[in-house]
Amino acid sequence: MSEKSTLIHWFRKGLRTHDNPALFKIFEKSHADPQKYCIRPIFILDPSLLQWLRVGANRWRFLQRSLDDLNKQLMALNSRLYVVRGNPNNVFPRLFKEWQTELLTFEEDIEPFALKRDAEIKTMAREHKVEVETFWSHTVFNPYTVMQKNMGKAPLTYQKFLGIIEKMKAPEPLERPEKLKRNNVCKDGWEVEDEKCYDVPLLADLVKNMDELGEEKFPGGETEALKRLEASLSNVGWVTAFEKPNTAPNSLEPSTTVLSPYLKFGCLSSRLFHKKLSAILKANAKHSKPPVSLMGQLYWREFYYTAATGEPNFDRMIGNSVCMQIPWQTNDAHLEAWTYGRTGYPFIDAIMRQLRQEGWIHHLARHAVACFLTRGDLWISWEEGQKVFEELLLDQDWALNAGNWMWLSASAFFYQYFRVYSPVAFGKKTDPTGAYIRKYVPELAKYPAGAIYEPWKVALGDQRKYGCVIGTDYPHRIVNHDIVHKENIKRMSAAYKVNREVKTGKEDQEDGGGGKKRKRDTSAGGGNGPSGSKAKKKKK
């Protein structure tokens, strides 16, 4: 008998044992020849990245819980999780050699950094004569297949996207791999020296500042994900009637499923979600439909993934073929006030504080704060907001984060920039008494329902009575929405005009390398002086 050789599955996203084709593969191969193989499901953690990755404490905790749970799931299958410290480029040559690796499997990803990394690892594997097999399982529909059915381009409207996928068949999710006959945990030379060298990191290893951890409302991991899926789908009436615009952004407990973090990390398979949801809809003729239905929500995720696959610069304005070029301005004080929930608009601040504490906010709450930061009030680039969400949102997923920011800033997909969310009126619709604000902006807790959305209107004497003086205990408004949102609509109009001109006048420019890509033309500025035009016309 020759020496054992190793089958590696590399976890990145997809932190689950159910419906995981790349993991399934190595188990399957091992079952076929149990004596021959050592199987090693690995996760690679680069400690040197902990500093500069834009990942907040709550998100690290979600990852840590997910890895811990994943390890338990794998142990139940007579394997374990090996968390390898280092970066993939340094780690893999070592593992290929030391473990006598025969096969490497992983789930494909479309993020540009991942594409580059994976290409390098594949090359490396080839050099070490290691076979590589990859699978698409992060979304229901493979974005490349969807593009293929749209003449090689990503569909850029939701309806078009729907039209394509409705003709496609969703892949059948896989079961968990069958349990290995006997314990298949192998030890290598490094483990002899340090038996804990592949253990799941502790929370303290990942989170530098424990004070930043909020209440753990959504614990990471596959076990929790499946529990949450069952709970979400158990109320059939709720599922079939679901319409996103009718769910409250500011309820004290989430009005939606909060499956998004589990989908992002892959603790939950989107294909399993799709299958179970499909079964419910099939059994209940009367149900809501995309885009507003629950299935519609899952399809939005698919939509953005596909759109992002078609554009490597999806997460920035410049060089992004789908993105309107808009002369945003910088304002560090305003950005900081927004980031930490100190804009002086209680509804906006409550949302930003919930985000920081809990790592999740309702989709419509994201709309409100995103509109406020960009085209609505502060006129700050959506890329700045994207960074803050990236750090704080448990469900932060590259394609979805960028896509939604472009949507809300009317930079792509959505263009009715004159529809502006009011930081005062919008929240009142679903929470007229302001209970949500009292919870997350407790300094305003004693303000009565009629005043809590606009505390600056309260007379000073009453402010004292309510124990919160505006300007002392809670900030003044950093901008006057009634004024700035109108100015910003005009700015948007001007910016759109410049984009239109660039687009139609584009044929004149000689464009060397026949690119469909818009050349980095602008900075177009559209005459935005630092002086916002004071001249307001009194129309009417």
Added chain:
DNA sequence: CTGAGCGTTGAAGCG
């Protein structure tokens, strides 16, 4: 080339 119809989720005023 042109124009009508459409687009996940606006706000405010009206009856």
Added chain:
DNA sequence: TCGCTTCAACGCTCA
């Protein structure tokens, strides 16, 4: 409380 209109008027798609 709801449903309608107006506000001012966008880009994209498709016939």
